[in-house]
Amino acid sequence: MDNYKVVLVDDEVEVIDAIEQRIHWDILGFEVVGSATNGVKALELVEKQQPDVVITDIKMPYMDGLELARRLNKEYQNIHIIIFTGFDEFEYAKEAVHLEVEEYMLKPINALELTECMKRLKKTLDKEREERLNVTKLENYLKDSLPVLQTNLFVSLIEGRVNEEYCEKFLNAYQIDIKGPYYCCAIFHTSEHHVPDGMNPLLLAMSVEHEIKDRLAPEWKNHMFTYLGNALMIIELETEEMVVAFTDACDRFCKWAYRVMGAVVTAGIGRVCDNLISVNSSYDGAREAVSYRVLYGTSRAINIGEIAPKEQEILIQPEDTKMHDLFKAIHLGVPETLEQSVRKEVEKLHNNAQTVNQYNLAIMEMVGAFYRFCANNFIDFNEFCGNVGNPYERVPEMDESTLTAWMIDSAKAISEELKNARNSTSRRMVTDAQNLVHDRYMEPNLSLDTVCSALGVSNSYFSSVFKKETGKAFVTYLTDYRMDHAAELILETNEKSYQIAERVGYLDANYFSYVFKKRFGVSPSKYRTEHLKK
Structure with missing residues (x-):
């Protein structure tokens, strides 16, 4: 695997240059990825580079090394810190120990002493990495999954198969303490296509779930389980607004998982609901959020309530569920996926219709589904169906190739309209932020x-x-x-x-x-x- 990343922090550039040049970093298994002359710049660099080790002086302008160590311990608990200073004061050393600093060294830095320190630190980092990816440990963890009855209930909840009458009964019987008053579902999807060499995808996914329980779950009142290969979390919130902080916490975890474990994790956050019975709608939103990774990227958290405002939800009537993949492709806006979905719908249309009457009826239902989908998303389908006039009359007359081309053109036009609406929302948010800056x-x-x-x-x-x-x-x-x-x-x-x-x-x-x-x-x-x- 790659060398461990190191950031050097000292207000004396000469000291940074000397440390960087006199230590054989690559041989020791490390790489200096940047340096800063004060704690403020160091925090910016840490956010960008996500290092494994920070080596810092104590006395610096704007933010000293001890304050930097406090911030790192709070925001990046996995980073190892080495402090050095020319001030041989016991209080500094005592404070450094309190902050769980790896080493406390006095200037001028001895190259041999620092080399030995980095060797010890390398063993510690190797051990941590080995523990996270230890196959035997993961197999044992796999056996210790959530109790079957609890998992079955949570699965039934997100699938919408539990009514209010029996929900409380099952919660009490399975000793599940969940009070709300607000609930939200999150899905953590671990990619099977980006797996470290020699690692089984299933075991990597279980490793991610284990780390979610250790690093993220303790901060939130939650109930976690595995469903369809993904780690799911139903969280309880005191207020609806708390989902914003939860989204940021998930985002930090996804970035950590990629940097430390090599796992590409995307967290999808559903909408907040005020009734546990309605958590299935939050789960549906979380699934849609994960699918948006093709637009917004992986190794991050995606909140459906932020990327798809209320009027932009994928609203599909029960009779339109057979076209869900097409409507989902329209929302995502990937041309190749959209065209594939259209061709599948047309193929199903011709394969399933045994008579002309059945074919015409299926065509009418398809056109109706388009009208409903557009209406539910506050747009007029007549503006996107080309020059066909009345689709109910003209579409049944089309041959297969003409029908396919018309559906592709209409679907792309609708997709572009939804994309423009999302972009307009984004621009409005940026403008509001700029106005806040101008005013405050x-x-x-x-x-x-x-x-x-x-x-x-x-x-x-x-x-x-x-x-x-x-x-x-x-x-x-x-x-x-x-x-x-x-x-x-x-x-x-x-x-x-x-x-x-x-x-x-x-x-x-x-x-x-x-x-x-x-x-x-x-x-x-x-x-x-x-x-x-x-």
Whole structure:
């Protein structure tokens, strides 16, 4: 497998260069994937690179090594931390031990000492990786699956086969404590096509389920089981809004599973419901969310309530269930899949009809299904059926090839309309976020978290949509907007840097100057001098 990733953090660039050059990282089984000169930049780098090890100094500007260690322990508990410093103080060492730091080393760093430290750490990391992928351990875990009766009840719930009269009876009989008041279903789909060498796909899926129980499940009141090869979780929520935080937690897990285990996991999050009997509708939404991985990518969480607003749900009448695959393909919008689905429908149509009357009746039902599907998604089918006039009259007269071509063209047109509606929703969300920045950029606590909270969406979904629409990360957009406004204030007023810093949302004048120089290449005072001369 690949070398373990290391990030170096020290405000002295010379120290970073020396460590990077004097240690034979590749021979030791490590790779330095980046470096940072303070804790703030280090957190950004950790989010991007997802390292296994962070080696950091203690005393640094903006965010010291101990605060960085606290943040890493809270947000990335699997990362191993090595702290070094030139300050030989017992309190630092005691705090470092409290933070479960791997090693505490004094400057100047001895290459031999650090090499031995990395050798010990390599053994620890190898052991952790081996434990996660140990076939014997996974086979034993497979035998310890959830009790059969409980699993059967949960399966019956998501399939909609339990009525309200008997639900409470079964819950009590099987000793299942589930109170709500809100419920949501999540599906964790592990790809069978991306499996580490020598690993059985089934065992990898069970390993993922085991890690979900260890890392994700303890944070949420949930009931977990396996169904159709996927790990499912029914979670209980105090409020409907809590599903946003749950989505972000699932997203972090999916990224961790890919980085550490090599497993490609997609989490589909269904809609929140206020009745356990209705959890089957949440399960249906979770299944649809997983299918959207062809559009939004894998190794992430996809919340159906975010990507498909209420009016964009796949609404299908009971009599249209036979065309579910076609309607699902229309929503996904993948041309190849859509054409295949149309050809299958036409083939079934001709194979099943024994008489002309049966064929005409089936055609009428198919056209009716299209009308209902469009109506349920708030669009007019007449606008997407070409120049055929009245489909009920013209479509039965078409031969097989003409019918196939007409259905493909109509389906693609409907799919494009749904896609435009989704894009419009995404653009509206980005515009709302930009307006929040314009109105509240002067507030020091304005951040990705506060904006997502105001919009009611998860960080993962918002971040991907914002970058896709604007070409830059939200934090970069916020920083650029603040800096552009600061530049205007520098030239239009006589205020000092610390006053301007406060007006654009920075309580620390030194950090403001650092960010300003990073953006414009000069300090605020020099920026004023240079531009006022012109």
